[in-house]
């Protein structure tokens with residue numbers, strides 16, 4: 001391939017257009033007048049949707065185009081963002097500004113970039129608003145709140161809703177291959193919900209988990225633009241992106257297309273905690289799994305796509321430890337699941353075993369499950385005892401936020417790791433293992449014992465958007 005111009009010197013990132021035909025959505029972007037980068041999302045056996053869903057579908061497709069652009073924008077982070085494909089009102093702009101700023105927080109930290117004030121989506125002139133509307137909400141609009149701002153009722157899409165809502169509710173449950181979504185699946189099954197296991201991408205591991213659920217399945221394919229990988233090879237900016245936001249927007253399109261009216265993610269309470277603070281800003285690896293994202297995306301879907309298209313996380317009131325405790329209640333998925341993200345690479349090597357045993361996610365999940373399942377079962381899942389490997393001391397220290405910050409991974413809060421370790425230190429089967437013994441000698445004496453109460457940490461708490469019909473199944477005891 002010829003040398004491409006460096007996106008890091010581009011002036012403008014352009015949302016060129018988005019199309020949909022025969023089950024394939026094409027999302028087109030470019031830097032300045034450079035080559036078009038086209039991402040394709042393939043919806044299998046896509047039905048021809050009813051005319052009353054057309055407006056909702058177009059709105060969902062616009063939102064997907066805007067959200068998925070974050071993968072491409074990050075390659076250059078130009079100072080101007082131009083949206084040629086649709087009109088933007090102030091509330092959508094506020095959502096996108098926040099998504100790109102916080103969702104690229106870890107990326108900015110690693111690349112030593114300050115994106116504050118740089119990410120400015122343009123408010124379209126036709127909306128009659130300006131960016132000043134972001135600071136000064138219009139009074140008197142009884143629409144849902146979005147991050148402190150009111151939505152313009154002119155954009156609401158609840159007119160056609162009653163036409164296409166299906167009773168009883170049909171729910172998409174996204175599957176990630178790890179424990180969290182499988183806990184949600186079991187909750188939905190107990191509740192008798194009409195649910196479909198859905199996943200994005202071509203991971204055989206996720207496919208195996210989806211099959212194990214016994215639910216109907218839907219696999220949506222995603223093809224990133226090969227030009228992005230070429231830009232990466234030639235030294236473009238690269239780093240973490242808010243992938244849950246992209247999956248959420250893909251599933252919103254799928255829900256409208258296939259006639260579902262709820263999307264039940266599996267993001268836990270702990271995902272809202274920052275990984276670290278830098279230059280006065282919280283940086284959260286899991287920002288698009290946070291409550292802030294869930295709330296604003298939910299409100300935007302209601303206002304712009306369809307007022308009855310529900311988006312929520314079934315596990316929002318639960319800590320990581322609470323999810324682990326629920327996962328341990330059944331061994332149904334033990335030989336299928338993995339939370340190790342190295343399995344889910346598009347490019348690059350995958351681990352020989354489902355659990356690489358070397359990454360923070362493997363370490364954290366081992367520690368989080370240990371208090372809740374018999375030791376032989378856990379060692380059977382991982383094929384080894386990670387808590388008896390003294391070379392892993394720095395890795396577990398970081399999980400406990402002892403002399404280090406939490407790793408940039410989907411792991412629980414430091415207090416959860418400390419509490420899990422403190423619990424193991426009281427158990428005969430664990431307390432002689434190298435890292436548990438070291439914890440008891442060196443770290444435990446420094447801790448406030450009151451914060452280590454496992455029961456308190458697994459009690460549901462905090463805000464959520466779980467529908468009433470499902471709530472009691474989330475909270476249910478064994």
Ligand SMILES: CC(=O)N[C@H]1[C@@H](OP(=O)(O)OP(=O)(O)OC[C@H]2O[C@@H](n3ccc(=O)[nH]c3=O)[C@H](O)[C@@H]2O)O[C@H](CO)[C@@H](O)[C@@H]1O[C@H](C)C(=O)N[C@@H](C)C(=O)N[C@@H](CCC(=O)O)C(=O)O
Pocket residue numbers: 071072224228232238239240241242243244245246285286287288289341342343344345346347348409410411
């Ligand atoms: C699997 C994984 O963890 N990948 C991260 C890794 O990417 P890597 O280069 O090792 O391999 P690939 O995943 O094959 O990606 C190749 C390049 O493609 C770009 N890219 C990929 C997907 C996408 O949606 N957009 C993209 O731009 C990217 O430039 C890659 O270089 O390191 C990357 C850099 O830090 C990460 O961006 C890759 O993360 C994936 C997007 C990913 O799916 N990660 C999830 C496992 C993940 O991190 N989930 C978080 C949730 C975060 C959230 O807020 O939603 C979590 O579970 O905590």
Ligand SMILES: Nc1ncnc2c1ncn2[C@@H]1O[C@H](COP(=O)(O)OP(=O)(O)OP(=O)(O)O)[C@@H](O)[C@H]1O
Pocket residue numbers: 173174175176177178179180181182198199200201206244247264265266267289338339340410
């Ligand atoms: N490829 C995917 N397609 C659809 N949804 C996904 C995909 N990957 C992750 N998700 C969803 O995103 C959310 C966050 O993913 P996460 O990796 O935390 O969950 P998980 O894989 O279920 O569990 P674990 O935390 O043990 O890895 C979950 O709701 C998960 O189902």
